[in-house]
Amino acid sequence: MVRSREGPVDIVKWFSLTTFDIISDLAFGQPEGCLDNADQPWLSVMGARAKSIVWYQLSIYYRAEWLLKWIAPKSLTAARQQHMQMLAAKVQRRLKESSHTKDFMSYILDNKTEKLTNAELVVMASAFLVAGSGTSARALSATIFYLATNPVKLQKAIGEVRNTFQEAEAITIRSTSQLRYLQACIDEAMRLHPPQPGGLPRFVPGVGEEIEGKFVPGGTAVGVHQLSSGQADWNFSRAKEFIPERWLEQSPPSEFAGDDRGSRQPFSYGPRNCIGMNLAYAEMLLIMAKLLFAFDIEQDEGMNDWTSRQKIYLTWEQIPLLVRLSVRG
Numbered sequence: 001m002v003r004s005r006e007g008p009v010d011i012v013k014w015f016s017l018t019t020f021d022i023i024s025d026l027a028f029g030q031p032e033g034c035l036d037n038a039d040q041p042w043l044s045v046m047g048a049r050a051k052s053i054v055w056y057q058l059s060i061y062y063r064a065e066w067l068l069k070w071i072a073p074k075s076l077t078a079a080r081q082q083h084m085q086m087l088a089a090k091v092q093r094r095l096k097e098s099s100h101t102k103d104f105m106s107y108i109l110d111n112k113t114e115k116l117t118n119a120e121l122v123v124m125a126s127a128f129l130v131a132g133s134g135t136s137a138r139a140l141s142a143t144i145f146y147l148a149t150n151p152v153k154l155q156k157a158i159g160e161v162r163n164t165f166q167e168a169e170a171i172t173i174r175s176t177s178q179l180r181y182l183q184a185c186i187d188e189a190m191r192l193h194p195p196q197p198g199g200l201p202r203f204v205p206g207v208g209e210e211i212e213g214k215f216v217p218g219g220t221a222v223g224v225h226q227l228s229s230g231q232a233d234w235n236f237s238r239a240k241e242f243i244p245e246r247w248l249e250q251s252p253p254s255e256f257a258g259d260d261r262g263s264r265q266p267f268s269y270g271p272r273n274c275i276g277m278n279l280a281y282a283e284m285l286l287i288m289a290k291l292l293f294a295f296d297i298e299q300d301e302g303m304n305d306w307t308s309r310q311k312i313y314l315t316w317e318q319i320p321l322l323v324r325l326s327v328r329g
């Protein structure tokens with residue numbers, strides 16, 4: 001674990017390294033060793049790959065994929081290619097060395113009814129690694145940001161963890177499921193700063209459908225913009241404030257009883273929503289509980305506008321969030 005005796009640490013980077021190692025281990029039976037080698041290429045390549053997606057979307061929208069190789073910045077195209085090569089190498093390594101424990105790949109490879117080609121396995125690897133690491137790291141970073149900028153809530157979350165556990169070894173996936181306040185902090189952070197901030201498009205089927213009282217013709221792409229719906233005053237009371245309590249049952253019903261909780265769906269909704277949601281909560285609660293148990297946390301100067309400074313390229317641009325961690329007194 002990182003200590004900031006030498007100064008602040010970029011918590012975005014350390015969460016990203018942690019979640020990448022976890023998903024790599026679960027999916028491929030091979031932790032990538034990112035926490036021991038913070039300068040490995042995976043994170044930078046994945047960041048550049050995310051940025052390159054806007055060029056693909058643009059060219060698809062205008063039906064001009066052939067233009068891509070001229071308009072997309074070369075560095076982004078190169079990062080995308082490097083990412084695919086690294087994924088292909090990872091898949092090959094896993095195919096050569098069968099895993100001692102059951103990983104996600106075991107189930108895919110054991111499936112004899114639908115055998116996947118190498119190319120399909122690489123795309124599947126990409127889905128697991130990209131969907132399963134950056135998203136959780138983003139939610140964790142946002143939770144730390146909002147806690148560090150709201151010291152009263154931070155103390156409440158720390159209190160819950162330290163009163164529940166007397167020793168670090170007792171902090172497990174099973175035992176952290178009882179941390180209601182911490183879970184509410186994560187939910188509130190994902191409301192204000194959803195890891196997938198945009199509206200994931202879906203096409204209206206057939207000739208069209210009525211949506212919210214308006215007819216929308218078939219073939220139209222529709223979606224609910226998560227960042228906007230999470231922060232809309234008509235969905236949430238005191239919408240711009242970080243108030244984890246709104247996610248907890250309260251009696252008598254609080255001022256948040258009228259919140260439209262369903263308007264916020266960070267894991268999407270319906271048959272193609274996130275298959276990793278339960279895993280994500282388990283992983284986030286475990287990481288966050290261990291961090292708050294062991295460290296006192298303070299935000300570094302100049303970080304107050306962290307959320308408003310970053311751009312969105314399908315997902316958030318990765319800019320550092322500097323915090324000071326000191327071993328609890």
Ligand code: HEM
Nearest residue numbers: 131132135136139195196200266267268272274275276280
């Ligand atoms: C806070 C953490 C996470 C968030 C906010 C999140 C969010 C999402 C969202 C919004 C989608 C729908 C994407 C779309 O419709 O295009 C999705 C899909 C998916 N997620 Fe997650 N995710 C998280 C963690 C994970 C984890 C840990 C895994 C690990 C396995 C994972 C695996 C997937 C996969 C494989 C899909 C595609 C499902 C499908 O197409 O049927 N996610 N996720």
